Amino acid sequence: MKLxxxxxxxxxxxxxxxxxxxxxxxxxxxxxxxxxxxxxxxxYRGEEDKACHASKGITPRTEVMYSNPGSIYIYLIYGMYWxxxxxxxxxxxxxxxxxxxxxEFNGPGKLTKALKITKEFNNLNISDCPxxxxxxxxxxxxxxxxxxxxxDYAGKEWASKPWRFVDKNYIVPSSAKI
Numbered sequence: 001m002k003l004x005x006x007x008x009x010x011x012x013x014x015x016x017x018x019x020x021x022x023x024x025x026x027x028x029x030x031x032x033x034x035x036x037x038x039x040x041x042x043x044y045r046g047e048e049d050k051a052c053h054a055s056k057g058i059t060p061r062t063e064v065m066y067s068n069p070g071s072i073y074i075y076l077i078y079g080m081y082w083x084x085x086x087x088x089x090x091x092x093x094x095x096x097x098x099x100x101x102x103x104e105f106n107g108p109g110k111l112t113k114a115l116k117i118t119k120e121f122n123n124l125n126i127s128d129c130p131x132x133x134x135x136x137x138x139x140x141x142x143x144x145x146x147x148x149x150x151x152d153y154a155g156k157e158w159a160s161k162p163w164r165f166v167d168k169n170y171i172v173p174s175s176a177k178i
Contacts, residue, residue: 003134005127008069012088012095016043017165019086021141022134024102026115034115036103037139039170042148043163044085044096051154051161054094064123065094072129074112074122081109084117086126100149100164141167 003022008015023035044052053062053075064073065087073085073096085096098108105111112118117132126133145162152159 001136003127003136005068005070005125008086008088008127009090010069010088012043012045012097013163015086015088016041016097016163017143017145019097019099019134020143020165020167021139022136024099024115024132025135026117026132027130028116035135036105036111036115037167037170038099038102038134040099040101040106040164040166042098042100042165044098045163046089046094049154049161050158051148051151052094052096055154062094065096066092067123068125070125070127072121072124072126072132074117074119076119077109082112082118083108084112084121101166101170106170142169144168 019038019041022038024038025033025035027033046052047054049055054065058066061075064071068091069088071087073087075083077083084099087096089095099111100108102111105114144166146164146166147160147162148164
């Protein structure tokens with residue numbers, strides 16, 4: 001079953017762990033489809049979260065985080081890796097889930113590269129996008145929580161939040177970043 005808008009219209013700390021174990025589905029221009037089980041996510045929770053891009057308020061880059069739940073938020077890091085996030089919660093409550101891994105792709109940059117996800121997906125909605133969506137096939141993962149990765153700039157309080165969610169059934173290297 002394809003996840004609808006209501007699934008994403010909840011707090012990121014509920015949505016992020018519930019996305020683990022779901023199927024990320026990518027349909028390419030040639031009609032071929034790949035389905036990958038989401039193995040790892042991270043939650044970014046609004047303006048108060050110093051690791052969240054919205055901590056600086058609305059900017060041209062973060063405007064999508066203030067839009068509809070289910071909106072896709074894509075941004076570039078290190079000038080070469082696209083990060084794939086899904087907005088959660090209501091309009092004007094800027095929260096998002098970073099997809100860190102799915103299938104054999106551990107690391108958000110590896111995932112987007114493998115799935116050919118670029119800025120063209122920014123601000124589309126995953127609940128009605130014909131090129132990418134998420135399905136629930138009733139798989140139940142065993143969730144392990146860990147601190148988020150690569151956000152030391154946010155300070156110890158925010159870097160140590162256990163807002164990274166991993167399926168224990170997948171081997172995810174602790175150093176998997178890109």
